[in-house]
Amino acid sequence: MVFHPRDPNHRRLTRRDFLRRSLATGVALPSTAAILAACASEQGGGGGTATDTGQPEGPLFGTPENPVRLQTWEDVPPIASDLEPEAGPLVIYNWEQYIWKKVLDDFSKKYDVEWRYETFYNMEEAIQKIQTGQVEFDVFFPTIDVVPKLVAAKLLQPLNHDYIPNMKNVWPALQDPFYDQGAQYTVPYTIYHTGIAWRTDLVPYEPEDLPTAYDNSWQILWDTDFKGITGVYDDYREALALGMLVDLGEATDVNTSDPAVIEAAKQRLLELNDTMDVRYTIDGAYAGIPEGKFGLHQSWSGDIQAGPWYVGSKEESALLRYTWPARDGFGGTIGNDTMAIPTSAKNPVLAHLFLNFMLDEFEGIKNWTWVGYQVPFNVVEPETIFDEGYPGLEGWFSWEYRGRWDNLRSTIVTQEDFEIGKRAIGLPVQVDTLYQNAFAEVKAG
Amino acid sequence: MPTPTGDIVGQKRWYWPAFAAPGLAWLVLLFLTPFYAIVATAFGRLDPIFAGPLPAWNPLEWDRGWMVQVLRELTAPTPLRGQFLRTIVYVVTSVSLCVLIGYPVAYYIARHAGRWKVLLLTLMIAPFWMSYLMRMLAWVNLLTNDPGSPGIVSRLFMLLPGVEEPINWFAGRAAPITVILGLVYGYIPFFVLPLYAALDRIDRSQLEAARDMGASPRSTFWRVTLPLSKQGILAGSVIITLPMFGDYYTPTLMSGSPSVTMIGNAIESRIHQAGQAPSGASLTFLLSVFVGVLMIYYLVSVARAAKEARA
Numbered sequence: 089m090v091f092h093p094r095d096p097n098h099r100r101l102t103r104r105d106f107l108r109r110s111l112a113t114g115v116a117l118p119s120t121a122a123i124l125a126a127c128a129s130e131q132g133g134g135g136g137t138a139t140d141t142g143q144p145e146g147p148l149f150g151t152p153e154n155p156v157r158l159q160t161w162e163d164v165p166p167i168a169s170d171l172e173p174e175a176g177p178l179v180i181y182n183w184e185q186y187i188w189k190k191v192l193d194d195f196s197k198k199y200d201v202e203w204r205y206e207t208f209y210n211m212e213e214a215i216q217k218i219q220t221g222q223v224e225f226d227v228f229f230p231t232i233d234v235v236p237k238l239v240a241a242k243l244l245q246p247l248n249h250d251y252i253p254n255m256k257n258v259w260p261a262l263q264d265p266f267y268d269q270g271a272q273y274t275v276p277y278t279i280y281h282t283g284i285a286w287r288t289d290l291v292p293y294e295p296e297d298l299p300t301a302y303d304n305s306w307q308i309l310w311d312t313d314f315k316g317i318t319g320v321y322d323d324y325r326e327a328l329a330l331g332m333l334v335d336l337g338e339a340t341d342v343n344t345s346d347p348a349v350i351e352a353a354k355q356r357l358l359e360l361n362d363t364m365d366v367r368y369t370i371d372g373a374y375a376g377i378p379e380g381k382f383g384l385h386q387s388w389s390g391d392i393q394a395g396p397w398y399v400g401s402k403e404e405s406a407l408l409r410y411t412w413p414a415r416d417g418f419g420g421t422i423g424n425d426t427m428a429i430p431t432s433a434k435n436p437v438l439a440h441l442f443l444n445f446m447l448d449e450f451e452g453i454k455n456w457t458w459v460g461y462q463v464p465f466n467v468v469e470p471e472t473i474f475d476e477g478y479p480g481l482e483g484w485f486s487w488e489y490r491g492r493w494d495n496l497r498s499t500i501v502t503q504e505d506f507e508i509g510k511r512a513i514g515l516p517v518q519v520d521t522l523y524q525n526a527f528a529e530v531k532a533g
Numbered sequence: 534m535p536t537p538t539g540d541i542v543g544q545k546r547w548y549w550p551a552f553a554a555p556g557l558a559w560l561v562l563l564f565l566t567p568f569y570a571i572v573a574t575a576f577g578r579l580d581p582i583f584a585g586p587l588p589a590w591n592p593l594e595w596d597r598g599w600m601v602q603v604l605r606e607l608t609a610p611t612p613l614r615g616q617f618l619r620t621i622v623y624v625v626t627s628v629s630l631c632v633l634i635g636y637p638v639a640y641y642i643a644r645h646a647g648r649w650k651v652l653l654l655t656l657m658i659a660p661f662w663m664s665y666l667m668r669m670l671a672w673v674n675l676l677t678n679d680p681g682s683p684g685i686v687s688r689l690f691m692l693l694p695g696v697e698e699p700i701n702w703f704a705g706r707a708a709p710i711t712v713i714l715g716l717v718y719g720y721i722p723f724f725v726l727p728l729y730a731a732l733d734r735i736d737r738s739q740l741e742a743a744r745d746m747g748a749s750p751r752s753t754f755w756r757v758t759l760p761l762s763k764q765g766i767l768a769g770s771v772i773i774t775l776p777m778f779g780d781y782y783t784p785t786l787m788s789g790s791p792s793v794t795m796i797g798n799a800i801e802s803r804i805h806q807a808g809q810a811p812s813g814a815s816l817t818f819l820l821s822v823f824v825g826v827l828m829i830y831y832l833v834s835v836a837r838a839a840k841e842a843r844a
Contacts, residue, residue: 147582212805215583237582289680316704319789324806365704367789380679381703404681517584517808524806531802532612533619533791 147236149514151343155266158239158273166246167436174435176201178442181214181225183207188458195445201438218243218430226439228428232267233514235274235426244273245431251440254447259464259503262424267513274426275443278390278461279501281422281509282326283412284308285373285392287404290317290383295411295498305413306334309360309384316365317383319372320357324527325512327368329421330386331356338419342510345519354526361533368531374398374460377408393499394460396486410499414508422501422509424464450480457484462501470500568821575600575814584808599811603819613799613816620795623709624777627716628770631724634717635769639725640758643732654729661722669715669786676702676711708788715787716777724769731765732758764838771831778824796820 150156178195180187184207192203206223208214211234217223219241230238238244249255252275255263262276284305286293291314298305309318309330320327329342331353344350360366369376373387378398392410399405414420427446429439445451452463462468467478474497477485487496515523573588576595580587589595606613642653660668677684678699683691687699702711735758743753781797784790800820803813 210805212585212807216585219583219585234583241582316701322789361791365701365708365790365792367704368791369789372789379677380681381673381677400681517579520584521808524809528799528802529612531791531794532616532799533794 145240147240147514149233149236149516150266150269151513152266152511155264155269156236157269158236160246160272161242164242164245164431166248167440169248169250171437173199173201173438173441176435176438177204178202178227178435178438179204179206179223179225180227180442181206181208181223182227182229184209186229186459186461188455190458191446191451191455194451194454195442198445199438199441221432224432224434226429226433226435227442228430229277230274230426230428232265232274232424232426233512235267235428236514238428239273243431244428245433245436246272247275247429247443248440251437252444252447254444254449257447257449257452257465257467259466259506261503261506262464265424266511268426274428275447276464277425277427277446278456278459279422279424279464279506280388280390280461281412281414281420281501281505282321282329282386282388283410283414283420283498284384285377285387285395285408285410286384287377287380287407288409289407290314290380291409293409295409298411298413299416299418304334304337304418305411305416306330306337306418309366309386310334310356310364312363314384315363318360318364319367319369319376319382319385320360321373321386321388322368322370322531324523326386326421327357327527327530328353328523329510329512333413333419336419338414338417340419340510342421342512343515345515345522347522350522350526354530357527357530361530378404389499389501390459390461393462393496394486395496397460406493406495408495410496412498412505414505414510415498420509421512422505423511425461450478453478454481454484457481457486460486464501464503468500470497470502473500571814571817571821575811575818577811577814579808579811586810586814600815600818603812603815607819616794616799617796619793620778620797623713623716623795624774627713627720627777628724628774630713630717631721631773632766632770635721635725635728636766639728639732639765642725643729643735654726657725658722665719665782666786668719669783672711672715672718673703673787678702703788704790705792708790708793711787712784712793715783716780719783720773720777724773727768727772728762728765731762731768735761764835767831767834771828774827775824778820 144159148156148158176199178201180192180203182205187205189205192205195201196203206225208217211231214228214230215234215238218228218238228244230244235244249271255271255275258276262279263271265271265274265276268274284298286308288294291308293301293308298308302308302311308314309320320330325342328350329340332340332342332344332349334356335352336349341349357366367382369382369385372382373385374391374394375398376382377385377387377392378395387410389410389412392408395408396405399408412420414422427443429436429443433439446455449465449467452465453468456463473485474487474494477483477488482488487493570588573590574586576592576597576599577589578587578596579585603613607617608614638657642650642657646653673684675684675686678687678701680699683699687702690696690700691698700707702708739757739761740753743757744750748756779797779800781795781801784793784795784798787793796816800813800816803809803816806813
């Protein structure tokens with residue numbers, strides 16, 4: 089499974105956490121088995137087994153070229169319109185620190201309900217707990233690769249869009265995304281692309297230099313001038329996508345099932361081990377670069393955008409740079425997270441109201457200023473947001489924190505970016521295993 | 534007629550064994566059951582939608598495929614075997630360093646600290662009131678080669694002749710040193726404490742007897758103190774060896790370079806990757822067997838030492 093930008097595994101793993109997780113896994117296993125045995129029939133091996141209604145049973149993985157409308161189930165109906173909200177409390181199940189509590193307080197005030205925030209460490213843990221019913225909650229934040237699986241397992245309920253008029257604030261492309269046509273089950277949360285971040289005192293380039301300095305901007309991560317200060321995300325899909333992009337550029341298919349392409353990407357990453365002394369991290373971009381532990385790192389746009397919070401001074405934050413090579417024609421990945429409501433939600437009406445609340449322009453942008461990850465709203469353009477901020481939220485953006493500058497302007501994700509960005513989607517188990525084994529070999533050193 | 538040992542008049546035969554019940558319940562609940570869950574996962578299958586583990590609770594349904602595959606990986610020249618051998622080298626080096634550094638410390642506190650004993654013990658333990666994570670991150674800051682503000686250790690090294698630039702402790706040739714440093718620093722108090730207890734327990738009259746019989750201080754140490762503290766060294770070593778074999782956060786926090794990942798990192802990533810849980814569980818199982826063999830050696834030598842002591 090893909091590591092998430094907010095996955096705190098790699099930043100705050102204490103032994104207590106480790107113990108707690110081991111215990112949780114140990115305890116979860118029996119009930120998982122029982123439930124899965126009940127809900128996943130033995131012969132339904134994923135993919136295309138059709139049911140009586142003609143719907144495929146397994147998960148449907150859409151691609152931008154082949155968007156999918158996810159299955160709907162007769163026994164999992166959406167809620168009716170015009171219902172009164174429940175008394176709460178609204179329970180949110182999310183990555184740690186992936187929402188601003190002040191925004192939750194705003195919601196609480198508006199609807200006069202309490203909220204509770206439950207967290208998970210990674211998607212596997214979250215899914216396991218959902219399956220076993222260990223946590224009961226109303227709103228969940230799945231990554232797009234697991235959405236089709238959750239739907240196939242009947243763990244998400246269809247949304248009633250009567251409650252979510254704020255969907256109009258969202259970019260049209262994400263109102264009708266390829267992984268969930270018609271936004272039947274999900275609404276978008278945050279967006280990010282995966283580029284390269286560096287600091288100019290260690291890597292003396294400006295973003296516009298890269299396409300001339302290298303045949304393909306991604307090659308900078310293989311430049312031995314920066315040996316020992318280079319990092320790549322500890323995420324098998326992101327790392328292998330990088331290994332493909334450096335050779336194939338725009339022609340890369342980051343979801344390829346071709347073993348030869350995956351093998352070539354693996355060789356490229358092994359080369360990084362040997363020639364660059366590369367390190368694999370999750371915090372190397374947002375904290376490592378600002379703190380000088382890294383000079384150069386593969387980076388989610390939102391990670392380096394939060395970089396100014398981690399530097400010591402205004403001068404140091406002016407050293408940060410980011411580029412997304414897709415804009416220069418070398419290809420690159422882009423992604424978004426989603427919000428959804430589980431079938432078992434106790435407060436489904438309230439949950440719908442919450443989704444709508446998070447898509448409110450002011451509240452969504454307010455949340456962005458704290459979590460560091462951008463919202464896909466029509467109003468967000470680099471020109472307006474960077475130069476004018478947002479009325480009522482002046483001084484809250486990371487770039488305003490250390491004075492106004494332009495060096496991180498490229499971290500803003502635009503609608504055009506979504507047209508050229510590549511999307512990593514969920515993969516069938518056999519293909520996924522190829523990726524995982526390749527990355528395990530890279531990580532074994 | 535003498536009553537058999539333990540059978541006090543008026544008490545039932547089960548009275549004393551009953552005291553073992555909490556310990557037994559603890560073992561069954563918190564060791565055997567989770568361990569069986571690992572075994573059942575290792576021999577189990579995957580659910581078709583999420584590729585999560587479907588443990589096989591019934592041994593008749595066990596699928597040995599994953600275990601065989603991992604065993605094959607460990608015996609052939611694969612990256613996993615490299616990781617395993619590297620782990621052994623790191624653990625052996627770290628434990629040896631703990632013995633070399635920890636023994637004099639424990640010896641001093643037990644023998645020569647006098648009324649400062651408690652204070653010294655407390656001071657030694659004090660840093661460990663902080664979480665392991667914080668202590669590792671503190672080291673990262675001490676070692677950092679940030680060009681703007683190198684860490685204190687990096688600055689000290691720059692005072693040496695020939696060191697012009699801060700050393701990069703986190704990648705390249707220095708990374709293994711950094712990881713071993715982290716392991717030693719992280720675990721050494723758990724070595725010193727049992728050793729201190731063993732040294733403290735040594736009867737002074739035995740040392741006096743050795744001196745009276747003409748042994749020099751040096752030979753008293755080699756022929757009396759060291760053999761009598763062997764149990765403490767072994768106990769301390771076992772206590773730190775076991776978690777070191779499972780450690781994955783030290784290499785992750787202190788470096789992140791694939792050149793220093795340990796077997797624990799392989800387990801961690803397999804357990805967390807969809808579709809790989811049985812493989813991770815198999816690896817966990819095999820590592821437990823390996824560590825179990827070390828444990829048995831420890832128990833056997835304890836038994837032997839106890840016998841010698843009686844003789």
